[in-house]
Amino acid sequence: MKLLRWKRALHNKTVWFSLIVILTFILISILTPFIAPHDPYEMSIGNSNLPPIWVQNKSPVGMQEFVLGTDQFGRDILSRLLYGTRTALFLALTAVPISALIGMLVGLITGYADRQVDAVIMFFTDIVNSLPNIMFLVILVLIFRGLLTPTWSHGLFTLVIGFAAVSWVSLARLIRISVLQLKSQLFVEAAVSIGVTPRRIITHHILPNILHLTLVWIINNIPVVILLEAVLGYIGIGVTRTVDGGEFTVVSWGGMFFSGRSALNHNPLMLIIPSLCIFLISMSFLLMGDFLNGITRQEQE
Amino acid sequence: MKTIFRFLLTKILRAVAILVGVTLIVFLLIHAIDGNPWENFSSEQRLMMGIVTNTSVIDMLNHHFGLDLPLWRQFTRYFIGDFNEDGNLFCGAICGNLGPSISQHGRSVQDVIFRAPSGLTFWESRFGYSIRLVLFSSLIVIGVGLPLGIWSATKPGSVLSRTISIGLTALTSIPNFVLGLLAIIVFASWLKILKVIPDWNDPINWIIPAIVLAAMPMANFARVTRASLINILNEDYIRTARGKGLAETRIMLIHQIPNMLAPIITFLGQTFMEMFTGLLIVENLYAFPGFGRGFWEAVLKLDYPMIMGLTLIYASGILLINILTEFLCELVDPRIRLSKQQGAP
Numbered sequence: 001m002k003l004l005r006w007k008r009a010l011h012n013k014t015v016w017f018s019l020i021v022i023l024t025f026i027l028i029s030i031l032t033p034f035i036a037p038h039d040p041y042e043m044s045i046g047n048s049n050l051p052p053i054w055v056q057n058k059s060p061v062g063m064q065e066f067v068l069g070t071d072q073f074g075r076d077i078l079s080r081l082l083y084g085t086r087t088a089l090f091l092a093l094t095a096v097p098i099s100a101l102i103g104m105l106v107g108l109i110t111g112y113a114d115r116q117v118d119a120v121i122m123f124f125t126d127i128v129n130s131l132p133n134i135m136f137l138v139i140l141v142l143i144f145r146g147l148l149t150p151t152w153s154h155g156l157f158t159l160v161i162g163f164a165a166v167s168w169v170s171l172a173r174l175i176r177i178s179v180l181q182l183k184s185q186l187f188v189e190a191a192v193s194i195g196v197t198p199r200r201i202i203t204h205h206i207l208p209n210i211l212h213l214t215l216v217w218i219i220n221n222i223p224v225v226i227l228l229e230a231v232l233g234y235i236g237i238g239v240t241r242t243v244d245g246g247e248f249t250v251v252s253w254g255g256m257f258f259s260g261r262s263a264l265n266h267n268p269l270m271l272i273i274p275s276l277c278i279f280l281i282s283m284s285f286l287l288m289g290d291f292l293n294g295i296t297r298q299e300q301e
Numbered sequence: 302m303k304t305i306f307r308f309l310l311t312k313i314l315r316a317v318a319i320l321v322g323v324t325l326i327v328f329l330l331i332h333a334i335d336g337n338p339w340e341n342f343s344s345e346q347r348l349m350m351g352i353v354t355n356t357s358v359i360d361m362l363n364h365h366f367g368l369d370l371p372l373w374r375q376f377t378r379y380f381i382g383d384f385n386e387d388g389n390l391f392c393g394a395i396c397g398n399l400g401p402s403i404s405q406h407g408r409s410v411q412d413v414i415f416r417a418p419s420g421l422t423f424w425e426s427r428f429g430y431s432i433r434l435v436l437f438s439s440l441i442v443i444g445v446g447l448p449l450g451i452w453s454a455t456k457p458g459s460v461l462s463r464t465i466s467i468g469l470t471a472l473t474s475i476p477n478f479v480l481g482l483l484a485i486i487v488f489a490s491w492l493k494i495l496k497v498i499p500d501w502n503d504p505i506n507w508i509i510p511a512i513v514l515a516a517m518p519m520a521n522f523a524r525v526t527r528a529s530l531i532n533i534l535n536e537d538y539i540r541t542a543r544g545k546g547l548a549e550t551r552i553m554l555i556h557q558i559p560n561m562l563a564p565i566i567t568f569l570g571q572t573f574m575e576m577f578t579g580l581l582i583v584e585n586l587y588a589f590p591g592f593g594r595g596f597w598e599a600v601l602k603l604d605y606p607m608i609m610g611l612t613l614i615y616a617s618g619i620l621l622i623n624i625l626t627e628f629l630c631e632l633v634d635p636r637i638r639l640s641k642q643q644g645a646p
Contacts (some may be wrong), residue, residue: 126315127322130616134580138600139330144334227476231582234478235597257482268486275479283474290470 006295015291018284025281031088037067038076040083040251048074052269070261071270080251081273087252088281091159091229092222099164100218103171104210107200110172111179122176128169137162137228141237159232163225170218175210184204212296219289223282229254230278234261253277309628316620321380323616324394328376330610331600337368338403338603366403366606379609394613400606404599410556410610414592428614430501431584431591435576437507438515442572446519450526454534466527472520477579481513481586510587514579518572522565530565533557563634570626575621580631 010016028035048069056112068077101190109120140162148157182188191201233254253274260270339359363369369376377383379400382393392398399410417425424433449469453462488495490508499506533539534557542552579595588594592611599607 113436123319123322126319127326130319130323130619131612131617132581135596135600135612135615136330136577138597139327139334142334142600143330156565160421223474223476227478229480235585235601237601265484265490268490271482275482278479279475282476283471286474287470 008237012291014287018287018291019282021284022288025085025089025277028082030158032082032086036076036079036082037065038079040071040075040079042075044070045198046074046286048072049267050074051267068273069267069269071267073259077256077270077273080256081253081277082250083275084253084256084274087156088226088229091156092165092225094223095160095163095197095225096218098160099166099168099221100214101196102164103168103217104214106168106172107175107210108179110207111176112198112202112206118176121172125169125172128166129173133166134228137166138232138235138237138269140165141232159225159229161192162180163228167224171214174213174217178210178213179206182209196276205291212292212299216289216293216296219285219292223278223285226281227278230274233257258273303530305628305631308631309624312624312627316617316624319620320613320616324380325376325612328379328608329604331603332372332375334603336603338366350374363637365407366401368605379603379606394609398640399610399613402599402607402610404595404602404604404607410606413595413607414610414614427590427592427594430589431593434507434511434514434584434589434591435573435580438518438576439569441511442519442522443514443569445515446522447526450523451530453523454527454530457531466524469520469523472516473524475516477513477517478582478586480516481510481583484509484513485586498588507547510583510589513586514576514583518575519568522568522572525568526565529561530557533560536560559633563630566626566629566633570622573622577615577618 052069066076110118133165141158144158230253234257256274380393401407402410414428423429453465456462584591584593
């Protein structure tokens, strides 16, 4: 019966669509060094602000060499996009599981512990919840930026830590409620009555029942991280940073938004391409999350 | 009546405690950021603003804004109050005095946010603009999302309903940042409809920002409406009503709509919160004169009182919305009230 439901996924067009999109992005991010035509950092001032290849009637003619054109420093947009995919997926695949882990732990503790512990932690999550999350993230990123030495990885690292510190709250609340419901159910009561230790109850009776919640939450939050990175990049505090005049840049979609902001009028493509990528990714993950949600709900019934 | 009063009282006490916690946490966090407000201006900006960079001036400025005090004294100065340079006592955030903004030449934060330029009404202040934008967007959310949701729930399986649901899914996955950027490119760069510096007194210019802000909540709202309506349609009492031979409109008005209200109100509360967060992005994209526009600048330039003030206003707005939604839910749905009195979780 269970297998049947998963088999039905193969007949679902939306699942196919989202799987293909996700797999394409993952493949691109793995194969980037082999398919990117240029070094994304390489500047060539002679070739700055080139239009994409299909623009042939205006004065800077698109060149065969730069398929999607170049930015104001003469860096190839296509290569930047491909390397940016890597950054985005790396961020998503590290930040979201970390925050899911924190959220799960806190949710389990608050749901299972006695009322005082629950009240204290819930008070704290209420505080975090009543701050605008993007602002909280920006402040955390700025703090970590002062603490860490500026190497290429620290922009990514700050974003991962910042996101993990901000977004666990929603998962913790979700899990707390479902643990509270599970706790009053018969199989947990039976386990308590035969003297099973709380640790074993959590790992063997409650954890399996909240794993699907966590999975759906992770899938729904992957596009959120990618979007947040883009927004921070647009504002100018993404994984880009200037140190003593020299620029430490990790190529990312946020960085593309930042450099595209000044090119809004003569080359809007620099903004449109990463926007469309974000749209595709968030749509496919959302459809996937919807589908998984439906399956797990059916399984519960 | 007495229970409702007690309910409200405990809620408000809790909200006040949370506000104190928010103030403390944000205060500690923004003071943990490396740097000070004077270094974060570039030298040209300093020249333009007439800030001289010698140490004595910086010392004087530090003293004026109270930045030379120890951290705990700065917090009490902000939160409760302190003596100013003339030796007079002034009251802090608990009296609604949010302190002088550093980047606004010492104009107080509540002035910057709530007071309009002279001769104009409250609605022309930064806060007024934002509130008007949010109200406009929520009109779109309710006015378009509710009918779409109801319509696609009552006629399931039809081609139109399926197209609507696909469109809604696409809309829910466009973040307002991306949609706003694309709208700028399409309407400003290509079609030249949107001006670079529009006249915000003309309501036509409000349409694009309002739609950008409303798109995702609208789609979510329609989906939630549809889901809760479909749930209700399968309930026994609707079948009974049909079996009695009631007219469809009567079933809709008396049996369906009241039972839909509680989840919808909860969802609307969340939508409001999302829109207030969205303001921080959308107002910056469109240079809209609301209270979210100066926010990023305040954070990047470490304008401490401004950040604190905006956060406090935001947090109190969220807490107010939370209390209101919970209260309204209890009002419209007696089942929730009952389950609380019986002590169920």
